[in-house]
Structures are given as C-alpha cells and as structure tokens.
Amino acid sequence: MKSLLKTLLPMALLAAGAAGAQNFPGDKPITIVVPFSAGGPTDRVARDLAEALRKPLGGVTVVVDNSAGAGGSIGANKVAKASPDGHTLLLHHIGMATMPTLVRNIPFKVESDFEYLGMVNDVPMTLIGRPTLPPNNYRELTGWLGQNKGKINLANAGVGSASHLCGLLFQNAIGVDMTTVPYKGTGPAMTDVIGGQVDLMCDQTTNTSGQIEGKKVKAYAVTTSKRLAPPALKELPTLQESGLKDFQVTIWHGLYAPKGTPAPVLQKINDALKVALKDPDFIKKQEGLGAVVVTDRRVEPAEHKKFVAAEIAKWSPVIKAAGVYAD
Template identity: 65%
Template sequence: MIRLQTLSLAVGAAMLAVGAQAADFPAAGRTITIVVPFAAGGPTDKVARDLGEALRKPLNGATIVIDNAAGAGSTIGSTKVARANPDGYTLLLTHIGMATTASLYRKLPYKYSEFEYLGLVNEVPMVVVGKPALAANTWPELKSWIQENKTKVNLANAGLGAASHLCGLMLQQALQTEMTTVPYKGTAPAMADLMGGQVDIMCDQTTNTTPQIEGKKIKAYAVTTAKRLMIPAVYKDLPTLQEVGFKNFDVSIWHGLYAPKGTPAEVVKAINTALQTALKDPDFIKKEESLGAIVAHDDRVTSEGHKKFVAAEVAKWGPVIKAAGQYAD
C-alpha cells in the first residue's frame, strides 16, 4: 500500500510539473529556436524570419532565433528537431519536404510520427522562369523551344527535394520531355547562375523569383497555380499552366511549423494559438503577399488539420517521385 501510494504521489507530482511548465510557456528568459533545414537567405529562411518576428508578441515577447541547419535535402535540420528535447523550445519550420522526403530517401533518419504538427503557415505559388538572354518571350515560344532542344535544355534546381526540384519533375512529366537537370546546393546559387545565363530555365517559388522578375534579371513565362496571380502585379499577365493545356497542374509550395513528438499537449496548444495570432498579423501578411505567398487561414492552421493535409500531400507526391526514379541514399 505504501509503495502504491508513493508511486501515485510521484506520478501526480510529475503531472503537476508538466502542467506548470505548459502554463508558464514560454518561461521568462527562455529562447525559442526555430530550425530551418535550409541555408540562410533562401525562401524558407525568409518565411521563418518573418514568422519568428510575428510570433514574438503572442509568445509574450519571447526571444526567437533562427538556426539554419542545412544539408541532405532538409533531413539534417529535420532530424535535429526530431531528436530535440520535447519542451517547445526547439521548433522546425520547413516546406513541402515534410511530405516528400519519405519518397525521395531510401533511408530516412526520422519518421513523420516523430513530430507534433503545429499548423500550416503559408502556400507559395511557383513560376517558370528563364535566363534573360533566352530567345523565347512567351509560354508558347518557350514550350516550342524546350521540345525542339529537349536534353540540351538545362533545368536548374536547388537540390534534391527542393521546391524547384519537385516542380521541375512535374514540368518534365507534363511536357513529356526530359531535360538536363542541374542541381545546386541551394536556391541562391541556382538563381545566380540563371541570371548569369549558365543555365536556361527553372521552376521556383515566387518568394525567390519576384525581385528578380521585377528587376528584369530573369524572364517569367507561366505560374503553377489553378488561377492567375494578381499580387504582386508582375504576375497578373502570366498564364497558368492549366490555361495552356496542362490539366490539373496545380503546384504550390507550403510551409509548416512542427515540434518534437512528446511535446506536452498544453505547450502544443500554446504555440498553435500564438501561430494563429501571428498569421493574422498585418505586417506578416504584407511581407508574405509582397512576395506572392498566401498566408494560411483555413483549418490547416490547426494541429489536426495540418497533420491530415501533410498525409494527403505524401499520397500526392509519392507517385510523382516514383515515376521520376530520382532517389537519394
């Protein structure tokens, strides 16, 4: 009886400790780290830094820092968070790779079940762009040029599993044309070579392409969304790939927020509540819209809604990646 009573008291004390931890989250003086599994300066890094700023106020002015743990197609940073202490002070901000790495990697060092799903942040349309010296000026001209040159066309991407890689796969399948894929170690060097004319075309996020298109440093041909983009204005005259004959070609790259599995439910709720507040922040919305990103506002901003959405994305992208036969060990 004494042993059972002692055990009961111990369990009760542990539960009270967890409850106190959650009620005080974030504790005064504690820093929250958002791990970005990509290099600084890229589109996902930009979203993380803008979101971190928007989260500070609803998280009682907490200090939020960004940790760029890049490499291995986002798996290094994602693994770091999966193995972190599940207390809410280490989070992951990543993109669609959360749903595609299981298909891209034969030996993934973590499982989807090792995360708490905190909510969707945004969706980012993509656009087909080309080097400034490319002779084609419209989508029909670009399409004809690609089909005439095929494997002579250099299609850049930011590396295995990157948004530009995934969009490039779907573009080649839609055109039924295999191009020469040129992978880079990040978005910045890929875009630099596109602007410099070392590669021909790329399909990338508007968060990365908008300034370059506005500055006339690259050419833009078509967007990947179901409807035309009206904001920013530089996209409003571009056709969608569905308009030009590619039925069901609808690709947006999204970003979500995650915590390690086992993070107390009360802490998960506190972060999700802060996230939903941050997503309504006018300054955050303005920053995202200026780059063509669409801030999430539906049930996918909830923990359960986002988890269901990611599961659907896993099912969507698996066959595309399998058909392409591009894997990493």
C-alpha cells in the same frame, strides 16, 4: 500497492505536465530550428515569424537556429530528438513531404515523430526561361518543347530544392524529359539562366519576381491555381489554365514540435501562431517575399497533418520515378 502506484503515477505525471504547461513559456527562450542555411527564403520566414510570435507568447525571446544539411533532415532530426517541452520548434517547408522518399535512412518518421502546429505560408512558383529562348508565351513554349526533345536543359538549385521538385513534376506533367542541371544554390542557377547557359527553371517567386520585372528572364506561367496579384506576375497564366490539369506547386512552410509535447503547450503555441499570422507587419513582410500567409483551416494541427500526408503521397512517386536522393 502495485495497482495503486499504477493508478497514481500517470495522474502525478499528468498533473506535473499540466502545471508546466500552465507556466509555459516562462522566461526560457523558444528556439525555432531552420534546417537550411542562414539567408535563404526559409530562414527569412523563420525570423519574421520569430518576431511575430514574441508578443502573443508573452514577450519571451524567440531565436532562430540554422542546422542545415542532408535535404533538411539534420535540423528536423534535432527537433525530433529535443525535449518535448515546447521550447524547441521546427520550421520546415515542402521538405517535410519529400524527405521520407528523398533522404536515405532518414532517422525519424515525419508523420509520427512530430506534433503538427499549423501552416504558415505558401510561396508560389514560376516557370522562367533564358532571355534568348524563342517562345514568347506558354503556348509557344509547349510547341518548342515538343520540337526540341532531348535538347532542353533545366536548371535547379540542387537535389531536393524547390526548383528541382517543381522541375520534376513539370517534366512528368508534359511528358518531355529534359537534361537536369543541378547547381549549388539558386544564385548560380539564376545567373546561368540569365546568361543563356541553361534553358529553363521553375523557382519560387521570392527568387524570380525581380528578374521577371527587370526583364532579365522570360516568364511563362505560375504554378498556383489562380493568377497572382503582383504587377510583374499578374499577366502570367497558371499552368492549370494552360492545360496541365491539377498542376499546383507551392513551397509551403509549417511549424512543428517534438512528439509528446503536452497538449496544453501545443494549444498555447497554436494560439500564438494564429495571432502571429494576422500580424500586419508579418503579412507585409511575407508579401514582400512573394509569399501568401495561410488563412484557411491548415492553421489547425489536424488539417496541417492531413495536408502534409497528401503532399507525401503526391511527391513520393515523382521522386521515385526520377531516382534521385539527397545525401
């Protein structure tokens, strides 16, 4: 009898899961958790994606829930502990790769406590300086950096922010230590770059393109493998072509579900994601943010997970060497 129960119980659970998946999403709303405050770049991406997902998911309501704090780990933990039914998802950026090293006592495992659904976009970074900085191009900047070791300060939007991570990698790549100046957000950091209180910052195009176009800052390079298309950025060299081999930083976003979400549900969400990423309105909105919608194999769950594992390997030694943590 016991052996029969052992055989029948998994079959019953599998059948129940398949029935639930067949009806997914039903009329229950889907919540996309954003582990950062409302109004920031990741929040804007999530709201655009929520709108684009509604139609391929049968018109179901898709809402955004902001759960900020602890380097993005509070919101991520909320999803890791949520019911694995496909109705609670996580939209996270490069923080999925930096949290394992950056956040002390993280209450989940990035690589095993989530189902990976696919990548959404890449946001390029730009290296900018105060308008009164003497160098006028990247080649002049490298000489100036070498002549002013110990005197240069580098702004960022806070520990663990995109600008902080890019700045750490840049210092490592050029072998010049700078005085890091953390701010409570990009806004005040940018204000001080424009005002000349700090020398340099490496930040997302979502935050820098307007300042570059308005000539409020000096722009030196982009962190992508190829030059960018927007008029304000197309003349900027890449750091790779400027001599920093393999230097590439983009602030990517990916979509995740709790571990144990049924495979048919994951497939439905991934199918909907692929449709959303081809939505002309979504693409236009992302281009307006300076972001590039993902069209390569990273839209597949396995490739998404493989990419994040490579990013963890890339950022872990950089963060450990800097000795920084997000509390």
